[in-house]
Amino acid sequence: MTTVVLKQATILDKSSSFHNQKVDIKIENGTIVAISSKIETKDTDEVVEINGLHVSQGWMDSSVSFGEPGYEDRETIVNGLNVAAKSGFTTVALQPNAAPIIDNQALVKFVLNKASNNAVSLYPIGALTKESEGTDLAELFDMKNARAIAFGDYQKSMSNANLFKIALQYVQDFDGLVIGFSQDSNIKGKGIVNEGIVSTKLGLKGIPTLAEELQIARNLFLLEYTGGKLHIPTISTQKSIELIKEAKAKGLQVTCSVAVHNLVLNDEVLTGFDSRYKVLPPLRDEATRLALIEAVKNGVIDCITSDHNPIDIEHKKLEFDLAKDGTIGLESAFGALQTVLPTEVIVEKLTAAKSIFNVNNPNIEIGNQADLSLFTTNEDWTFTKENILSKSKNSAFLGQNMKGKAIGIMNNGQLIINN
Missing domain, CATH: 2.30.40.10 (Urease, subunit C, domain 1)
Incomplete structure (x- = not known):
């Protein structure tokens, strides 16, 4: 004993x-x-x-990538869970962006098996569409039965509005949750950083905030039409906050998260062209960063994620426009958040994902x-x-x-x- x-x-x-x-x-x-x-x-x-x-109730990170299967050189599930544990997280939701994409029952079972008997509880997110390509829905019901907790294509927006509508309708049969990453790829174009004063000064192509906001507005219209539950991950603009606030006031079942780096850093760190700061959605300006912090405090933003995304040096240490998007974030999440938010708010927002994803959350009694x-x-x-x-x-x-x-x-x- x-x-x-x-x-x-x-x-x-x-x-x-x-x-x-x-x-x-x-x-x-x-x-x-x-x-x-x-x-x-x-x-x-x-x-x-x-x-x-x-001591608090165990924290949950609603968005981590571990690479396995396929990208074990970036991270393995066992080491990733060790990182999560030592970073204070008892629970993680694993993104499907492996190779192959986690879009079927067998792959959901594979990652669960890799994570068995671990101190950290791992919950897989199944891909919303086959191979996360946005053309056909994946085997959502089968993955739900294999213990996937939600469905979304990591950092990919669904351009087909009708398919997104069908997904929202279909998962209601088994109380499923759709994750809708929001960025209109046509409006993003070749943009790589936030469109604004800094991008203009640096001569880097900008991503307008409109790319995120249009997609969120569309998805919220679809949610209002279909009913069901929608989670919008890693929002990053002031208008996004307003749109979600209005949707909640209407009684829609919508939740959202923000990434730690969007709360702590702004686009002024880009002046050295360091690709470590290339993330999606991009780091925004200081006014937006402060607005996101305010939205965390007043409850419009439901939870905070590290959006932990390990990328090997061959794909990250490149010219800024060629480097892959993403930063690791588990190890730095709590210490960084403490510089911008009160401890009680941080604890609340790091445990809130459990109720969104329907994960057991025993209190300290x-x-x-x-x-x-x-x-x-x-x-x-x-x-x-x-x-x-x-x-x-x-x-x-x-x-x-x-x-x-x-x-x-x-x-x-x-x-x-x-x-």
Whole structure:
């Protein structure tokens, strides 16, 4: 029998009777058996005693890419889950952008099998269309039965409005969730960064905010027509916020996320033409960044994702316009967010994806399963290459100031600490 005791941990969990209390927490075989001001420990117990330790319900990242199968040189599922654990995440939703694309029951089962018996719970997102090509719907019902939690084509917009409408209608038969990445590829054209003053100065082709907003407006019109549930990932413009706010006011079942890098960085970092900052949607201007932070605080934006996307050096360290979009983000997510948001808001937005994706979220009470994120909130530090745990090193946060640290997780009966 494994016993873990967390000493003098401040609980941040508004749904718990121990919220904001500094206590000892005793966990036996993955279940919380005692919470009190002082718990005696035995020599055989695993004791976690860290200055300034905080504990919350386990965080979920609603968008991670691990590469496997097919791109194991970028990341493997086992190492990716280890990165997630040491970054404070107990649960991740895995994007289907592997090779082959995760668009059928067999591949959903393959990634689940790779992730079995892990401290981190992995939930696959099935591709919405076959091979994520946007022409035919994938085997959605079969993938749902194989335990896919939602359906979307990673960083690809559905240009066929009728197919998107059919998808929204079809998944209602089994209470499915459609993920609609929003960027009109015709309006994006050859754009690679946010269209604005910085893109003009640098001579880089711009992506107008309109490319995102038109697609969101269209998808929300379709949702209003069909009913059902839609999740809009990684929104990045002020008008997108307004459109989603209006849709929620109408009672539509729509949720949305924002990526950590869009909350922390703006397009002024592009002046050195460093391809680590090439992401999709692109980094926007400072006014938009501040508007996104405000939308997180006032609840229009439901959850925050790292949008973790490992890319090998051959595809990332290139001329800016040739480099692939994406940054790793798990390792830096919490420390970076702490520089722009209050801790309680961060915890709320990192756990909120569980209700969106219908994932169990036990609160911190005696008798409940221990699904816990461990972290500190105060120390100031700088994110360097030594802090990268992923196989790929494409982090937009190198050199960024951080505040507080993710310590690890207690989940599925396993304690993982980032030493």
